Amino acid sequence: METLDKIDLQILRVLQENARLTTKELAARVSLSSTPVFERLKRLEANGYIKKYMAIVDAEKLHQGFIVFCKVKMTRLNRDIAQDFSRIVQGIPEVTECYNISGSYDYLLKIHAKDMKHYQAFILNVLGTIEHLSSLESVFVMDELKHTYGIHF
Amino acid sequence: METLDKIDLQILRVLQENARLTTKELAARVSLSSTPVFERLKRLEANGYIKKYMAIVDAEKLHQGFIVFCKVKMTRLNRDIAQDFSRIVQGIPEVTECYNISGSYDYLLKIHAKDMKHYQAFILNVLGTIEHLSSLESVFVMDELKHTYGIHF
DNA sequence: TGTGAAAAGCATTAGGC
DNA sequence: GCCTAATGCTTTTCACA
Numbered sequence: 287m288e289t290l291d292k293i294d295l296q297i298l299r300v301l302q303e304n305a306r307l308t309t310k311e312l313a314a315r316v317s318l319s320s321t322p323v324f325e326r327l328k329r330l331e332a333n334g335y336i337k338k339y340m341a342i343v344d345a346e347k348l349h350q351g352f353i354v355f356c357k358v359k360m361t362r363l364n365r366d367i368a369q370d371f372s373r374i375v376q377g378i379p380e381v382t383e384c385y386n387i388s389g390s391y392d393y394l395l396k397i398h399a400k401d402m403k404h405y406q407a408f409i410l411n412v413l414g415t416i417e418h419l420s421s422l423e424s425v426f427v428m429d430e431l432k433h434t435y436g437i438h439f
Numbered sequence: 440m441e442t443l444d445k446i447d448l449q450i451l452r453v454l455q456e457n458a459r460l461t462t463k464e465l466a467a468r469v470s471l472s473s474t475p476v477f478e479r480l481k482r483l484e485a486n487g488y489i490k491k492y493m494a495i496v497d498a499e500k501l502h503q504g505f506i507v508f509c510k511v512k513m514t515r516l517n518r519d520i521a522q523d524f525s526r527i528v529q530g531i532p533e534v535t536e537c538y539n540i541s542g543s544y545d546y547l548l549k550i551h552a553k554d555m556k557h558y559q560a561f562i563l564n565v566l567g568t569i570e571h572l573s574s575l576e577s578v579f580v581m582d583e584l585k586h587t588y589g590i591h592f
Numbered sequence: 593t594g595t596g597a598a599a600a601g602c603a604t605t606a607g608g609c
Numbered sequence: 610g611c612c613t614a615a616t617g618c619t620t621t622t623c624a625c626a
Contacts, residue, residue, distance in 0.1 A: 298501070301494035305458050308619060319595060324621070337495045340588055341454035344490055348451070348592040355540070355547060372584045379591030386582040387508070394508060394578065398590045425547065429539040431525045435493055435588065437551045438532030439501040461602060475611060477604065595626075602619070609612075 290335070293318065294326055295439065298335060302436040305339045342435055350398040353427035354405055356413065357391035361420040374416060380408055391423070443488070446471065447479055448592065451488060455589040458492045495588055503551040506580035507558055509566065510544035514573040527569055533561055544576070 290298075296316045300307065307315075313323040330336050345351045360367060368386075375384045375395070383396035395413075399405040405424075413422060443451075449469045453460065460468075466476040483489050498504045513520060521539075528537045528548070536549035548566075552558040558577075566575060 298494065298496050302496055303491075303493065305492040305494045309621090310619065320620075321596085321622090322594060325593090335497055335500055337497055338456075338588075339458040339492065339494050340456065341451065341458045341492050342490045343451050343455055343589065343592075344488055345590050347488055348590065350590045350592055353538075355538075375585055381585060382587045382590060384583075384585040385506070385508075385580045386584060388579040388581060389576075393584075394580075426541040427538045427547075428541060430537075431539060431546075432528055432534060432537040434535045435491075436496065437498050437501065437503045437535060439496075439503055462604085463602065472612060473603075474605085474613085478610095593626100595624105597623090599622080600620085602617100604616090604618095606615085607613095609610105 290330075294330060294335075297323065297326055298330065299439070301336065301339075345398060349400050352399045352401050352405060353430070354397045354399065355425040355427065356395040356397055356409075357423040357425065358393040358395060358413070359391045359420045359422075360393075360418050362418065363392055367418050371416065371418075378412060380412070443483075447483060447488075450476065450479055451483065452592070454489065454492075498551060502553050505552045505554050505558060506583070507550045507552065508578040508580065509548040509550050509562075510576040510578065511546040511548060511566075512544045512573045512575075513546075513571050515571065516545055520571050524569065524571075531565060533565070 293316050297312065300312060300315050309320045309324050309327065312327075313320045316323060327336075345353075360371070371393070372384075375381050375393075380397050380399055381395050382398050383394075385394045386392065387394045397405065397408070399408060409422065409424070413419075446469050450465065453465060453468050462473045462477050462480070465480075466473045469476060480489075498506075513524070524546070525537075528534050528546075533550050533552055534548050535551050538547045539545065540547045550558065550561070552561055562575065562577070566572075
C-alpha cells in the first residue's frame with residue numbers, strides 16, 4: 287500500500303472515535319456506499335494501519351485506578367540485558383506500557399495497581415527483583431487531565 | 440449497578456482484546472447465548488464500565504511516531520492556574536495524555552509529533568508559550584517495548 | 593474505483609422457563 | 610437470570626458502469 291487518500295484518513299479518524307460503527311454508518315460519514323468502505327477497511331486492516339479494535343474500560347471502576355510512572359535505571363545496558371528486561375516486562379500485567387528513554391533513566395514504565403499497598407508489594411516482589419536493576423523512581427499520578435487514546439493526524 | 444460477576448469481567452476482557460466481535464462470537468466465548476450477552480453489554484455500556492470503542496491506529500505509519508514525555512513545572516500552582524492549564528492542554532492535539540504528578544515537576548505530558556523538527560517547533564510555539572510555566576524537560580522515547588492499551592483485571 | 597442488488601448472517605426483541 | 614425463535618438490518622459478494 288503506497289499512500290492513503292483523504293477518505294482512508296477520514297475512515298481511520300472516525301473509527302478511532304467509535305470502532306463499533308456499522309460499515310453503513312461509516313459509509314454515510316465519508317459519503318460513499320458500503321462496498322468501497324468495506325474494501326478500504328479490509329485494506330487498512332491488512333496493511334496494519336489499524337492494529338486492533340478495543341473497548342476502553344474504566345480502570346477506576348475495575349480497581350486499577352492507581353497509576354504510577356516508574357523510572358528504571360540499569361547497572362549497565364547491553365543487548366542481552368535489554369532483551370531480558372523486555373521479555374520480563376512483557377509478562378508483568380501491571381506494566382501497561384514500557385519505553386526505552388533518553389535521560390538519566392533507561393526505562394519508563396506505566397504501572398496500573400489497585401492502591402498504594404498493592405504498588406508497594408509490586409515494587410518489592412516484582413520490579414525490585416529484576417536483575418541488573420540499579421535504581422527505581424516512582425512518579426505517582428494524582429490526576430489524569432487528558433487521555434485521548436489515539437492520535438491526531 | 441452493584442458489582443460485576445465473572446461473566447461480566449470476561450466480557451470486558453474479551454472486548455478489550457477485540458471490540459469488533461459480534462454478539463454471537465462474544466456469547467460463544469463466555470458460553471452463553473446472544474440474548475444475555477447483549478443485555479449485559481448494554482448494561483456495561485450504560486454504567487460506564489465501557490468508556491468507548493476505538494480502533495488503535497499505527498502512529499508510525501501516520502507519521503506521528505515521534506513520542507516525547509514532557510515534564511512541566513509551573514511557577515506556582517493554584518486552582519485557577521491548574522484549570523487554565525488543563526483547558527489549554529485539552530485543545531492541543533499533539534498532547535495525547537496529561538497527568539498531574541508527584542515529584543519535582545507538576546505535569547507529565549505525552550506528545551506525539553512527526554519528528555524532532557516538528558517537536559522543536561511545538562515546544563517553541565505552543566507549549567513554551569503557556570502562562571505560568573516555569574520549566575520544561577523533554578524525555579525522548581527511543582523505543583516502545585510494550586503498550587497494551589488496556590489493563591489487567 | 594465506484595454503484596446497486598442479492599444472499600447469508602447478525603442484532604435485537606418477544607415470549608416462555 | 611437464562612433460553613429459543615422470529616424479524617428486520619447489515620455485512621459481504623457479485624455483476625456491471
